[in-house]
Amino acid sequence: MILIKLAAKSAWNRKVSLSLAMVSIAISILLLLGVDTIRKQAKNSFINTISQTDLIVGARSGSVNLLLYSVFRIGNATNNMSYQSYQDIAAMPQVKWTIPISLGDSHRGFRVMGTNQDYFRYHHYGQQQPLLFQQGQAFDDVYDAVIGYEVARQLNYQLGQEIIIAHGLVSTAFSLHDDKPFKVVGIMAKTGTPVDRTIHISLRGIEAIHVDWQTGTRSAIAVSADQARTMDLQPQTITAFMLGLERRIDTFRLQRQINQYRAEPLLAILPGSTLAELWQTVGQFEKILMIISSLVLVSGLIGLLTTLLTTVNERRREMAILRTVGAHTYHIGLLFTLEALLVVAGGCGLGLILFYVTQILMQPWLATSYGLYLTISFLDVQQWLILLIAMILGVILSLLPAWLAYHYSLQDGLMVKI
Amino acid sequence: MKFIKYILLVCLCSICFACGQDNNALTEEELAIEAPKEIKWEALIPEGYHPDLIVAKYQPILEKFEDNDAEAEATYEKMMSEINNSPLNTDIDQQHIKIGGFIAPLVFLEGNIVEFLLVPYFGACIHVPPPPSNQIILVKTTSEHAIDGDKAYFPVWVSGVITVEQQTTDIGEAGYRIQDAVTELYEHTIL
Amino acid sequence: MTAIHLHNVQFRWAAQMQNTLYIPELSVQRGDKVFIQGHSGSGKTTLLNLIAGIHCPQQGKVQVLDTDLTVLSAMQRDRFRAQHLGIIFQQFNLLPYLSLLENVQLPCQFSSQRKAKAGNIMQTSLHLLDELQIARSMLHKPVNTLSVGQQQRVAVARALIGQPEIIIADEPTSALDTENRQRFLDLLFSEIEQRASTLIFVSHDPSLATHFSTHIQLAELNAITLSV
Numbered sequence: 001m002i003l004i005k006l007a008a009k010s011a012w013n014r015k016v017s018l019s020l021a022m023v024s025i026a027i028s029i030l031l032l033l034g035v036d037t038i039r040k041q042a043k044n045s046f047i048n049t050i051s052q053t054d055l056i057v058g059a060r061s062g063s064v065n066l067l068l069y070s071v072f073r074i075g076n077a078t079n080n081m082s083y084q085s086y087q088d089i090a091a092m093p094q095v096k097w098t099i100p101i102s103l104g105d106s107h108r109g110f111r112v113m114g115t116n117q118d119y120f121r122y123h124h125y126g127q128q129q130p131l132l133f134q135q136g137q138a139f140d141d142v143y144d145a146v147i148g149y150e151v152a153r154q155l156n157y158q159l160g161q162e163i164i165i166a167h168g169l170v171s172t173a174f175s176l177h178d179d180k181p182f183k184v185v186g187i188m189a190k191t192g193t194p195v196d197r198t199i200h201i202s203l204r205g206i207e208a209i210h211v212d213w214q215t216g217t218r219s220a221i222a223v224s225a226d227q228a229r230t231m232d233l234q235p236q237t238i239t240a241f242m243l244g245l246e247r248r249i250d251t252f253r254l255q256r257q258i259n260q261y262r263a264e265p266l267l268a269i270l271p272g273s274t275l276a277e278l279w280q281t282v283g284q285f286e287k288i289l290m291i292i293s294s295l296v297l298v299s300g301l302i303g304l305l306t307t308l309l310t311t312v313n314e315r316r317r318e319m320a321i322l323r324t325v326g327a328h329t330y331h332i333g334l335l336f337t338l339e340a341l342l343v344v345a346g347g348c349g350l351g352l353i354l355f356y357v358t359q360i361l362m363q364p365w366l367a368t369s370y371g372l373y374l375t376i377s378f379l380d381v382q383q384w385l386i387l388l389i390a391m392i393l394g395v396i397l398s399l400l401p402a403w404l405a406y407h408y409s410l411q412d413g414l415m416v417k418i
Numbered sequence: 419m420k421f422i423k424y425i426l427l428v429c430l431c432s433i434c435f436a437c438g439q440d441n442n443a444l445t446e447e448e449l450a451i452e453a454p455k456e457i458k459w460e461a462l463i464p465e466g467y468h469p470d471l472i473v474a475k476y477q478p479i480l481e482k483f484e485d486n487d488a489e490a491e492a493t494y495e496k497m498m499s500e501i502n503n504s505p506l507n508t509d510i511d512q513q514h515i516k517i518g519g520f521i522a523p524l525v526f527l528e529g530n531i532v533e534f535l536l537v538p539y540f541g542a543c544i545h546v547p548p549p550p551s552n553q554i555i556l557v558k559t560t561s562e563h564a565i566d567g568d569k570a571y572f573p574v575w576v577s578g579v580i581t582v583e584q585q586t587t588d589i590g591e592a593g594y595r596i597q598d599a600v601t602e603l604y605e606h607t608i609l
Numbered sequence: 610m611t612a613i614h615l616h617n618v619q620f621r622w623a624a625q626m627q628n629t630l631y632i633p634e635l636s637v638q639r640g641d642k643v644f645i646q647g648h649s650g651s652g653k654t655t656l657l658n659l660i661a662g663i664h665c666p667q668q669g670k671v672q673v674l675d676t677d678l679t680v681l682s683a684m685q686r687d688r689f690r691a692q693h694l695g696i697i698f699q700q701f702n703l704l705p706y707l708s709l710l711e712n713v714q715l716p717c718q719f720s721s722q723r724k725a726k727a728g729n730i731m732q733t734s735l736h737l738l739d740e741l742q743i744a745r746s747m748l749h750k751p752v753n754t755l756s757v758g759q760q761q762r763v764a765v766a767r768a769l770i771g772q773p774e775i776i777i778a779d780e781p782t783s784a785l786d787t788e789n790r791q792r793f794l795d796l797l798f799s800e801i802e803q804r805a806s807t808l809i810f811v812s813h814d815p816s817l818a819t820h821f822s823t824h825i826q827l828a829e830l831n832a833i834t835l836s837v
Contacts, residue, residue: 002718006707013706040529043567047526054524127527247586248524248556249593251535252548253498262491272523272534276570283568317701323663324698325767326691326719328684413663414696414779415654 003331006322007338017307018339022347024300025390029351031293032386033379034358038372039286040380045372046072046275049193051124053271054251057081057089057258058240060265064281067274070101070240073111073194074370076169077103080237085263090243094250097122100241102206105177106169109368110151112199114206114235120146122244125193135159136186142204142229146186150196150367157184163199165209177209180225192373204233297390301397304343308336308401312408319409333406340398341391348387352379454516454577459538461515462552462594464507469550472500504552506594511582517555518575518604521565530564533557536576536596555580555594563601573604611672612775612807613637613660618669620655630655631832632669637823639774642801642808644818647827653811656827657779660809661694662686674774691720695768695806699780702764703752710734710748713766716773723771730770737766741796758789762796769800775807783812794820 011018050071058066059079068074083100090098099122102114120138123131136159139146147157157163161184167175182201190196208228212219223231245251251270258268319332359376366372379387463469476497483490520540525533536555557576559565565574578599586592615635621628630652637643647653658664659671662678663686671678674693678686695716703712713734717724727733738748741762747755755763761781768776778797782790798820801808810821818824 006704009706009711010704043529047529047567051525247551247591247593248535249551249554249591251522252537252554253551256548270522270524272526272531273570275526276523276567279567280571318704320698321702321704321715323687324661324690324694324696325716326687328687413654413658414661414698415658 003334004338007335007342010318010335011339011342014307014311018304018343021300021304021307022343022350024303025297025344025347025394026350026354028293028297028300029348029387029390030354030358031296032290033351033355033383035286035289035293036383036386037355037359037374039282041374042282042372043279045192046278048126050271051126051128052244053124053242054245054248055243055255055258055268056240056271057086057243057266057268060267063267063269063274064278066240066267066269067271067278069103070242071194071271073103073113073198077239080239081266082237082264083235085261085266086238086241088263089258089261090241092254094245094247094254095243096246097244098241099123099243100203100235100238102203102235102237103239104169105165105167105206105209107151107163107165107199108155110148110155110197110199111169112165112201114201114203114238116203119200123195123242125191125195129191131191131195132189134187134189136184138186139200139202139205140185141183142202142208142233143180143182143225144185144202144205145182146188146200147184148188148196148198148200149190151199152187154368157187159184159187165199165201167209167213177213179222180209180228197368203235203238207233207235297393300347301344301390301393304340304394305397305400308340308398309404312336312401312404315405316408316412319405320412320414323409323412324414329406329409332409333402336402336405337395337398340394340401344391344394348390352387452514454514456516457510459517459519459553461510462507462555464505464509464552467505469504472497498547504550506552506582506584506592508582508584510580512579514577514579516575516577518573519555520573521557521570523565523567523570526567527561527564529567531567531570532559532561532564534565536574540571540573551593555596556591557596557599559599559601563599565601565603569603575602575604576600577602610639611636612639612641612674613809614670614672615659616670616672618659618666618671620659620664620666628667628833630659630666632656632830633832635825635830637807637809639807640805641823642798642821643810643823643825644821645809645811645825645827645830646813646815646818647811648813651827652831652833653827654779656831657696657777657809657811660775661696661777662690688720691716692722693773693775695770695773695776697761697764697768697776697778697781700757700760700784702767703755703760705752707752708749709738709743709752709755709763712752712763713737713770715767717771720771723773727771734766734770737769737800738763740800741766742792757784758786758793761785761789761793765793765797765800769804769806772804773806775809776801777809777811779811780813781810782817783814 056066056070058070058077059081061078065075069077086098086100089095097118099115099119101119103111105112117138120131134149136146145163151157162181163184164176164178164181167177182205188195208225211228211231212221212223245254255268255270258266322332323329356376359374363374363376366374476493479493480490480497483493517536519536519538521531521534521536523531523534525531534557536557537549538553539549555576557578576596576599578596581595581597583592583595613635614637615632617634618630618632619628620630645653645656655664659666660673662673662681665679669679673689676689678689681689704715707715710731714730717727717730724730743759743762743766747759752760761784764781781797782793785793794817810817
């Protein structure tokens, strides 16, 4: 259609000023789609991390905090809980299975988690999926380690690899447990959860490496690896444990019992409820981000509107020319609307490109730093709706200069009095 | 002019479509099927069972102890166990019921809650004991009636056939259960 | 045969109470070359707007090529204009964002009949530009690099493509220097004669009147000025 061609050529003629409006619209589209995607993907990623676990128990802190450090390896526990309490609770008749975990050490940026063989039996993720081995098997010896998929991939580890564990979360030369090297005996299959980024050792292994660190730093009296092996490596404390119940209707009762546990202050959470609580908080934050992004879109559109409005007067001669060759008065108005639509559509297109490029660039960083596994996919219905609304808003805003142009051309006719 | 009218029509349709993206309201056909009987949480407690009687039984014993006495603790635990192992009301077994409550999510599917525990009140009010086992229902929803994860804190109406399981078996756990539940967010219902 | 016939035409702007234009009678035959002399403000623009069907008089009949424009709707008048009229302004005739050829071909985009009459549009437009002495090397240059004289000649080509029956020229030479003015007029007349079109030429400059068969003073034509 001639009008679209005219609108396109006219817009191209003023590409410098219009492209600025287009870029600002593109940025706002990137923000809107980005916030929406991160929210949905983070939610799914988090939800898929743990499954079939009825309660998580740790030293008393906040419920979200406990969930974050025990399941997602984000943040830290403020305190450990006693192994005795763990054993007492595990022995209760309502409890079907438990998995104790111990956190605090690391290896080259990856978290080290002490646990026992029940972990490989009872830990589930996603849709009730169990943990599987890609190579090797669970640990047996004190100094055996099982590593997650990402650890193996990024550090290029094979079975038999010797690893040194660092005390704390950062590896420095003076904080290594280098007298007690561990050996990789198992590599796990990919789960798309923080398990991939974790190095698993036995609870006895944790005790062994800390046997001469009782003062908080390495003791002058060294205990060799072999010596440690012969010692009683029964753990005194653990960080937290997961449990499964015989009957789920006992959930609340047992939770209350643990929360009121006399021997030490403990906290028991329902992972599902705490996750929902986390999303409540995140949800508020995300709403604010969406509002801000929408305002950026509006300001981009207003920039476009300003550009169009300021040119209405200048273009009255052009409009007279078009009238002489037979354009209707509403055609004149429509030209402005079409130009606006082209710019907004261009902004959406550019925004989409930026969106996908950003996702590709951020994917590895999000996985390693936050355990958020971004799947890059096509836009969903809601996101297409965002684009559609942007274009509709553009059209609505363009109606003002369009009407003005229409009005002038009615008046001016063949002669523009400038 | 025609072109502008067309664009406005498209806008209007899109807005209507976006508003219509709400799966949780009951459809016409669901309402047409024999309507569920709306019950209150008291209906889950069998006739003649009075937990307050158990409390009354233990009250004089507990009053004799000092606070923080280990034996008082043990007695209290014993009382709570008795209350908790409260019997289930077999009269309502296999009835098609509708009951309102709050959820503790158990299983998520694509961001929606497909399995949860339904309880009479919201939040872990710590001034009174948690709901006993005859005031908890294990609910599995149909896939169309999974609850949006963002709405986990809203009260819901749950409709379906309630089964009463006295013992844990290979097939299922003890307690009240509703399979293939139809859910409706409370806010859509006129109180 | 009558090309244009105005009868008892009265026009005023919507906001005003008094007529700005009152033409009891104006008749132009086919093939005529009419020179209308008037200074700005005398209502010449209004007259042209009426003939071109941009505006409608409150009273009277405006007949162009046997069609009474006053009974047509605005959109029908637009289409009529696209099909039967070619218009040239004093300056700024060309759209800066279209190429030379696209500017010339513009009327064909708004009227299918005119497009049909033009035949092979590319050939016709090239031929016209040749006749109007626009060098082929200029064809791909942006419109605003052309001199005023060249722009005016391109405007003529646009007005002529598809052989509209009536050509209206509103002060087309006022922005040109003497040498280019003559060249312009020669070319214009040559093209008009070839196609036997009717020409309405409006200007304030009486010296140009010598080229035309009919000479009308707008001040005499417009009964408003007479009565003042």
